[in-house]
Amino acid sequence: MTHPTREGTVPWPAELAAEFRAKGYWEDRALGAYVHDTADRLPEKTALVDGAVGMTYRELADRMDAGAERLLALGLRPDDRVLVQLPNSWQFAVLTLACFRAGIIPVMALPAHRRYELAFLADLAEVRALVVPDRIKEFDHRELAAEVAEAVPSVEWTLVSGDAGPAGTPLEPLLAPGDHPAGARARLDAAAPDPDSPACFLLSGGTTGLPKLITRTHNDYAYNVRVCSEAAGLTEETVYLGTLPASHNFPLACPGILGAFFAGGTAVMLPSPSPARVFATVEAERVTIAAAVPAVAQRWIEYQQEAGGTQLASLAVLQVGGSRMPDELARKVRPVLGAQLQQVFGMAEGLINMTRVDDPDDVVCTTQGRPVSEADEVRIVDELGRDLPDGEAGAILTRGPYTPRGYYRAPEANERAFTDGGWYASGDVVERRPDGNLVVQGRDKDMINRGGEKISAEEIESLVYRLEEVTMVAAVAMPDPVLGERLCLYVTLRPGAELTLERVQEALRSYGIAAFKLPERLVVVEELPTTKVGKINKKELRADIAARQAALAESR
Structure with a gap:
């Protein structure tokens, strides 16, 4: 027999829930x-389009x-x-x-x-x-x-x-x-x-192993959709194109297909971000807004530069999120694609930030926006939890009417991710400018962000340790111009053992993991660097793989 969902969820404090209702954030529907x-x-009105199917x-x-x-x-x-x-x-x-x-x-x-x-x-x-x-x-x-x-x-x-x-x-x-x-x-x-009951479970990026379940209630998720729709300017004339997996928070509700439905627009479903299919669909359905991760946006820009044409004439806004978009790529969106860029930085655990469609180019191309709700609270803190002034980078803490108070059935993770007072620590390192816009500087957690898909280093390491050849392993992010980061493994081996990347990939496939988590480079070393307290020094390894990648690029 399954347990009631409420047994594993963390509710908002009653006084806060009452405040959210009184202020109209939660509409109890x-x-x-x-x-x-x-x-x-x-x-x-046409609500939904999927190829030849329309509703x-x-x-x-x-x-x-x-x-x-x-x-x-x-x-x-x-x-x-x-x-x-x-x-x-x-x-x-x-x-x-x-x-x-x-x-x-x-x-x-x-x-x-x-x-x-x-x-x-x-x-x-x-x-x-x-x-x-x-x-x-x-x-x-x-x-x-x-x-x-x-x-x-x-x-x-x-x-x-x-x-x-x-x-x-x-x-x-x-x-x-x-x-x-x-x-x-x-x-x-x-x-x-x-309305206070769970509507769906989203998946966390997962820095300490497998994904955690994020409980989104009808009340908080409806508010999420409404404020994101307002920030993105959705109306009955909106035609929204979803090409990212719709089970992600971004294309589902930020504002996503749910935003299109709330506003009376049209949601167009497409299972692939392939430029040829996307461009043809934009032209056929007169798409006005689309969402992409930076690697996909780059492919679209390159395709338009090569193919030319006016297939994207109707596209007014391109939302880009999932990972930080390089400034130089951001500056190409409007000149090449003809659409206004809207940067989106957020998390399935709640807080969503967006640049606004009428922001100046400096904001749109060099920041990841500001909170979509007046009720979003954001703190930037140092390693001791002390608040930092604008202009200094630190860890972001947030809470608000659509930021849940804990993961589902995950008390240990909740102890790490949620501080006293209900503040959620996402692990992102950001800087807040005086105008309130945030600039994402990186992460303070051990995670690889491969084109918007999050890979837990700890999860991969625990699986690689099953290989008899391996004595020590460290999974780190290596820079990539297209995806932002890819997964690299550093390993030390037992005496006389040999190991190839293909052998590691084959073993991981046999364990049944998703293909996007497979390492794409293997570096065998005699020993792994350690910190003064004896931990593997991943900062040094990240610097090493960045140098190796740069040297490889120069040699080509």
Whole structure:
């Protein structure tokens, strides 16, 4: 039997919750209600586009409610958790809304995750169902789901988008339009989730091993969507293009596809950021705003420089986040792509910062913006927790009406990440300018940020230690002009042993980890440098790999 979600969540203090309500930050409405607002106002407006599939708001609301009732009829209950591993598609959008409406809690996994991550998440959340695609490229997600279901006792159903196979339940029939929309709406309205209850679980970047689960409630997530939508200028005329995995906070709700639905715009789903597909889609759907990580934005800039043309004529705003965008790349966005750059710096744990579309170029191209809410509190502190003046870099602490107070079922992580008073320490090192805009300087935690995907050094090290050849290992970030950082391994070996990068990658694949976590360089050394207290000196290793990369570039 699964435990109630509330047993693992950390609530906001009652007095703060009352304040957030009094000031209108929390509206005490479940997320599905906002979709119905738009459907009531704009029933025939196009809400969602996925290739040849298009849906009006009337149909989206109908499928949302019909899907919610069918999930409940299947045997799922309000407060049950389901693991969602779908690519960007209409199925992802409708299923997510149906879960919100039914009070079922989606755990937002990534299509790139494999057995190692999925089994951990499914077990931690005690999920009762897995929701997967049939295949993505050559990979069979049904086989992966079968392995996870066998390993996790709480799993009872596997819902499959596409060819369900003999063991799966077809997803698409569950998300079909209903026979009596008005009746379904009335029944679901009467049983709407408590607005303070969890709406979904997002995944942390994870600096100390596997991802942690971030509880986002209906109240806090609705506010997140609303303030991000305001900062991004979303309206009924907005056509939002999602190419980043929609299970990430950024393309889901900052403002993302949910922002488009709240505003009455159109959300366009695309499972790939390939420039050719993106540019063709922007032209065909008259996309006005898109989101990318810096590496993707660079590919789009290079493609436009090579191909030319006017395919991006409708694109007014390009949001870039996930990792810091180099200033020189930021300066190319408007001249090359013709769109206004909006830098986004935030975290699935809450705080979102954005430059504004009417900011001067100095702000847009050299900072990562400022908080989207007047209620966001931000401190910049030194290593002793003392507040620093503007212009000095330090660790960022934050709290506010959409920054949760703790991870799900993770008391040890909460002790490290949340300080007295509910301040969340993300591990980012930033500088606050006198105008309030933040400049991201790096991180104070042991994490590699590969194009927006976070890799825990500790997690990779623990797996590499399983290799009999290895005596010591250190995983560090090495600079990369496209992705920002890639993963490099430093190792020492047993006498007489040999080790190749291919051998390490093969072993890690056999453990079932996501491909983006595989190391891309291996450096074998006689000994690893240590600090005065005997810890591996990763600062020295990062400097060493940066020097090696620079020397390699010069030799070419």
